[in-house]
Amino acid sequence: MSSQPVQGLPILPGSTFRDPTKTAFHRSQTLSYKNGFAFKQTPTVGIGGTRLYVNQLSQAELDELSNKRPTLTYGQPKQAPPSDFIPAHVAFDKKVLKFDGYFQEDVPISTEEHFRIRQVGIYYYLEDDSMSVMEPIVENSGMPQGKLIKRQRLPKNDCGDHYHWKDLNRGINITIYGKTFRIVDCDAFTETFLQSQGIELNPPEKMIFDPYTELRNMPLRMYVTPSDFDQLKQFLTFDRMVSLGFVALVLHRILSQRTFPSCVLEISDQEVLEWFTSKDFAVGKSTTLLGRSFFIYNCDEFTRQYYQDKFGITDFQPVNIKKQPPEEIKQIIPPYNGYGFLEDSLQNCFSLIPQPPRKNIIKMLENDRKVLRYAVRLESPRPEDEKRQFILSYCLATDMISIYEPPVRNSGIIGGKFLGKTRVPKPGSSTENPVYYEPSDFTVGAMVEVFSHRFIIVDVDEYVMNYIEHNLESFPASVVESMRNHFAPRKAAKEALKK
Known part of the structure; x- marks a missing residue:
């Protein structure tokens, strides 16, 4: 029995005592009837008629206070921050729904088949709601296969709507650009994704194969009537x-x-x-x-x-015949068409796999980076070409000629490369046996005809004269004498400066 405070004493620890004279310990009545209905009343006194020192609140008020206890203690709760926004092209990156299907194609001009079944794969890309239709490539099918419809958003109807993944399911028909595709099945990822989104999938259907292809895949049975002739006896x-x-x-x-x-x-x-x-x-x-x-x-x-x-034949007199020797067939070389070098084009007439013409490697190594340069002018009846100056370069390693025109400001003529490196034939030589220009053909005052353009040599480089002095056996005496006479005034001027 709990102790009760004695009247007149402060309510402090150790100052509450039990009243030994108290004998009534009944509880107050809280339930009553009013107009035939049961009501609950708040007790006014405690057990045994003792005074209540608590607030007289109803149970609903107590429950409401208990629910608001965290709010009264900590204040109003703060809302959780929203989750980070993830765009669709990141959330659904590389996530593709694949459906297996087919479509029927009419064959009006064939007597062996009236229609054709073509199996396709329908791909739906979740990142941008685009679709594509691919047909497996069959070797030697004779039909354009592969990508039937490229990746794009496919129209669903004439109202501007497009196909969505919610519109795709097994066992349905979809029409894309006038072709009706039948969806029969899907892969495991597609099935899991659609079920997670609450879509009820239809049961899968069996893929239909092309009847003509199945007929061609059947083994061909050919029956041959056995012969009455005993081939084994004849063989033995x-x-x-x-x-x-x-x-x-x-x-x-x-x-x-x-x-x-x-x-x-x-x-x-x-x-x-x-x-x-x-x-x-x-x-x-x-x-x-x-x-x-x-x-x-x-x-x-x-x-x-x-x-x-x-057969009883005894006449086997041989017939004397003379074997004629085979005629020698001469190879006819077609005329040169002007493209590329003659020696290079000629190799196509000698072998099915043409080989490049052989080069004089020793000559190329001995004359590497050796170039003879001549100053030339263009011989032309046009007055604007009279003052045009050119530099003719002869490469000793490959016997090729190139012509360069130094640009002149305000001349109205674009300078630069006039002729790329090539071998130039002499005028009058045939196309089949061309004769090309050599260093011995160039001297001061000589005319050089380059593809119907005539050039006059007006000056030469000192390197040309040094090359001629070291290779006198390769030049005629007239060329050597002409070059010496051309450089004589320069040589005399240099000697005079030295003195």
């Missing part, structure tokens, strides 16, 4: 017996098979009933085989004995 009797007759081409006939080796007939509806036999051949007689006429002029000893025993 005439095995290793070969009749040999000498014609313009050597003619063999296998007696055990009564046929010719390597004789191939074209497939046709007509059955061949007549074949060549031994009695169709004789010395001095012509025979037509596969459209070609053969003349038999002799045979071997075994063939003579075979014909004598079987």
